[in-house]
Amino acid sequence: MALDATAVALMVLGVLIALAALADRLAGGALAAVPGALRDTTVVGVLVLAAGVVFALVAADEALAAADSPVLAWAVAHRTPGLTTTAELVSLIGGTVGTGGLAVVAAVVLFARGHRRTAVIWVAGVAAGSLTIRLVKLAVERPRPPVGTRLAVETSASLPSGHSLMAALGLGLTAAAVGALAVGSRHERAVRLVAVVVAVVLAGVIGASRVYLGVHWTTDVVAGWLLGAALATTCVTLARVLDARARIGDAPDATPVGGPPPAE
Template sequence: MALDATAVSLLVLGLLLGMAVLADRLAGGALSAVPGALRDTAVVAVLVAAAGAVFALVATDQALVAADSPVLSWAIAHRTPGLTTTAEVVSLVGGTVGTGGLAVVSAVVLFARGHRRTAVVWVAGVAVGALTIRLVKLAVERPRPPEVTRLAEETTASLPSGHALMAALGLGLTAAAVSALSVGTPRAGAIRAVAVVLAVVGAAVIGASRVYLGVHWTTDVTAGWLLGAALATTCVALARVLDARARLGDAPDHEPSARLGDGP
């Protein structure tokens, strides 16, 4: 597997993002003027750096010995007809089309409620997520687990898990949309908390189903979660910045005063 270049690029990107956050903080830059944007940028830096660490681990094949093979063996040993059916349903419903489509639906609702810039960011984020899955798979070309262990048919490369990446991205953006649309309602805090919990649990279950079905290694899913969460957080930060610029710039396409919550 030609993973070295990918691992290095991800690690360097994470380092550069972290340095950008530090420089912005020290210089009192523009990001610090937008509520939550500086924090979101720092979160993205950490997530991308963590994803780079996973790629580096996979590149040395230590992941197979330390985590991937033992976890897959454990999942196979605990398979039951009921769990298998559940995993198959979760994997089908929680596919990239399902979770990505949910984010697009949330974008449509946001657009209809006047959050036009945010809606465009959401759709663009889903498109970037889909492109990321394809490009990283082509660049890494990691083989999937042995066919004898698989309970589903897959033909693409293994890393990252597209299900995990799009689940973290799509469900995260949906949770952020629900949070934004609930601003001003009597139970906005509770609604946001429930949305975030459902997004996290949903992404976790979808990713776990892929390991259980034997079509992904654990590190495939971990990398997918990290990259998807980084993309979701980036979209939220970008939406905040655009909204702040519009409010300060007296733009004709002014959006409602309700801001995105604290992210997915």
């Protein structure tokens, strides 16, 4: 029942966010006035809705019997000493402390460079991600894969994958920070593209390592990615909107996260 309630709550939240973005567009509000903010808010709604769908599918175990178990079985069958060592190292470095801490370091750099408001949003985002992991795990209480398949010791619930959520969130915020600091440089676009690609690849590898180690089902990882990406996008969008308001009021810290608005 708790799992069903969580799924419904996420799906409803996703729909409400998307509707709020649509209402803002029709009313010509704050989001519509900031380039990219309306689009990103809609993306947040879609990501949260998709996470809700994953939770709903998990609630009906038979719907995932043909997806989660075969993927885990394939990973177990293809284990090698070298891959196991690599997966353990990736999982250790890419833990919630590692990726969340990286975002906090990025926030410190942003703060030192004058992006104080954005730095606070980054730290708040990491805190929100950590809280989300704990609350959702408590609410859902999904069992982890069988002990016999695990190569690591884990005691908390399985859904969502905390590693995957914080990887998407922490690495996403770090990539956004790199993009913001590169504004005005000769290779701004290349730097931003590389930062995003590296963040996506690393988040993918971290999530995959958790399935390989047998401590998470694939849907745990997917749900973590979706929720982490939604939180990261929310932080970036909030920073953009506040930066736009600051520019209108001639306030400091006016460089938009993600770069200047596109030319008309």
